[in-house]
Amino acid sequence: MRSKSTELMEKIKNQIETTFYSTGTIPSIREIASNLNVSKTCVGNYLTEMKNKGILENEKYFRGVKTSNMSKVCSEVQYLPIVGSVSCGEPFLAEENIQNYIPVSSQFLGNGKYFILKAQGQSMINVGIDDGNFVIVKQQENAEEGQIVVALINDEATLKRYYLDKKKKQVRLHPENDTMKDMYFDNIIIQGVAVKVIKDLQ
Numbered sequence: 198m199r200s201k202s203t204e205l206m207e208k209i210k211n212q213i214e215t216t217f218y219s220t221g222t223i224p225s226i227r228e229i230a231s232n233l234n235v236s237k238t239c240v241g242n243y244l245t246e247m248k249n250k251g252i253l254e255n256e257k258y259f260r261g262v263k264t265s266n267m268s269k270v271c272s273e274v275q276y277l278p279i280v281g282s283v284s285c286g287e288p289f290l291a292e293e294n295i296q297n298y299i300p301v302s303s304q305f306l307g308n309g310k311y312f313i314l315k316a317q318g319q320s321m322i323n324v325g326i327d328d329g330n331f332v333i334v335k336q337q338e339n340a341e342e343g344q345i346v347v348a349l350i351n352d353e354a355t356l357k358r359y360y361l362d363k364k365k366k367q368v369r370l371h372p373e374n375d376t377m378k379d380m381y382f383d384n385i386i387i388q389g390v391a392v393k394v395i396k397d398l399q
Contacts, residue, residue, distance in 0.1 A: 201246050208233055209243055210252060210264055217267055220298060274300045279313045310336040314347055321356055323373035330396040332356060334389035345391040350382060356391060
């Protein structure tokens with residue numbers, strides 16, 4: 198059997214790491230082949246050989262491989278998906294809703310699963326969440342009163358402060374904007390609790 202080129206292995210490894218560090222994703226076989234001007238079959242064979250040699254490790258996330266350098270980074274950093282608009286009937290973190298990934302230190306976050314929602318509108322400006330800000334959300338299905346939650350209502354996500362109105366026996370979602378009124382619902386689906394905001398200082 199023809200031996201594999203160590204130079205091409207190194208190029209494939211570099212291609213995987215470069216894409217991962219810049220986007221938080223693993224390039225597809227097609228993308229690697231196109232960038233290195235080789236066939237997809239060639240890339241596939243090399244990936245198998247690199248796994249056998251221990252250059253690449255099998256992993257259950259993204260497209261299934263990582264290098265030793267990526268393993269070290271992954272233990273220190275979480276790549277959080279930026280969630281865009283949510284289409285009717287789709288899971289909130291479905292692939293088609295994810296716009297990109299942002300690397301965030303695991304020490305900065307703590308335990309749990311997180312995602313990032315891009316704020317839209319002015320409903321939360323009193324707590325410093327402006328239009329276009331990135332909000333880090335801890336993924337969970339429940340919340341305590343007074344927490345800022347991502348609520349899914351009629352397949353649309355909204356960011357509001359969460360309360361229970363005992364008199365009306367409804368959920369009250371409070372916008373942090375003095376010009377806006379509270380909203381009441383019989384039921385909502387909580388997708389997570391907002392914990393941090395990423396924004397530029399003007």
